[in-house]
Amino acid sequence: MSVIKSLQDYFNEYEGIEILTDRTEESESIALFPTGNPSHTEDTIGNKYYTRSYQMLFKKPAFEEKTRQANYTWLEDFCDWMEQQVDDEKYPDLGNSIRITEFSISNLLLWDADPAFKLAVYSVQINITYIKEV
Numbered sequence: 001m002s003v004i005k006s007l008q009d010y011f012n013e014y015e016g017i018e019i020l021t022d023r024t025e026e027s028e029s030i031a032l033f034p035t036g037n038p039s040h041t042e043d044t045i046g047n048k049y050y051t052r053s054y055q056m057l058f059k060k061p062a063f064e065e066k067t068r069q070a071n072y073t074w075l076e077d078f079c080d081w082m083e084q085q086v087d088d089e090k091y092p093d094l095g096n097s098i099r100i101t102e103f104s105i106s107n108l109l110l111w112d113a114d115p116a117f118k119l120a121v122y123s124v125q126i127n128i129t130y131i132k133e134v
Contacts, residue, residue: 001094003052003128003130004034004054006094007019007032007126008032009092009093010091010092010093011032011082014078017030018030019031019032019056024121025059028059028061029059030056030059031056031057031059032054032055032057033055033057034053034054034055035053035054037053038050038051038052038053046134047134049101049130050128050130050132051127051128054125054126054128055123055124056123056125056126057121057122058071058075058122058123058124060074060119060120060122061118061119061120062117062118062119062120063116063117063118071122072108075108075124076108079124086104091103094130097134098132098133099133100128100129100130101129102127102128102129103126103127104126105124105125105126105127106124106125106127107123107125108122109122109124110123111123
């Protein structure tokens with residue numbers, strides 16, 4: 001299973017959300033895609049260390065002030081859930097011989113909105129470091 005599919009399955013545990021790959025739909029939806037600049041190194045015994053970042057986009061209605069405030073409440077609750085998962089050391093299952101060493105969320109922000117502000121796209125960055133052990 002790919003890392004992105006493992007992350008989608010992991011995040012789907014939060015309130016039963018469904019996460020698409022690479023793009024949101026025309027209506028309210030959530031998507032996950034890798035951002036640039038992945039890196040990896042290898043130690044002397046062959047373990048490979050990977051650092052990757054992903055962007056999660058949340059397309060939500062945004063036409064009223066109280067709706068936009070509710071969007072941020074939902075996003076903050078999602079971030080709190082993820083931080084609690086990390087505190088409890090509940091990480092995505094990336095498969096055999098792969099161990100997550102760092103997992104974090106950052107940069108909660110408004111990414112884009114349509115001209116009438118009927119729909120807005122919010123973004124959070126997911127950062128993950130893991131080891132493929134030999």
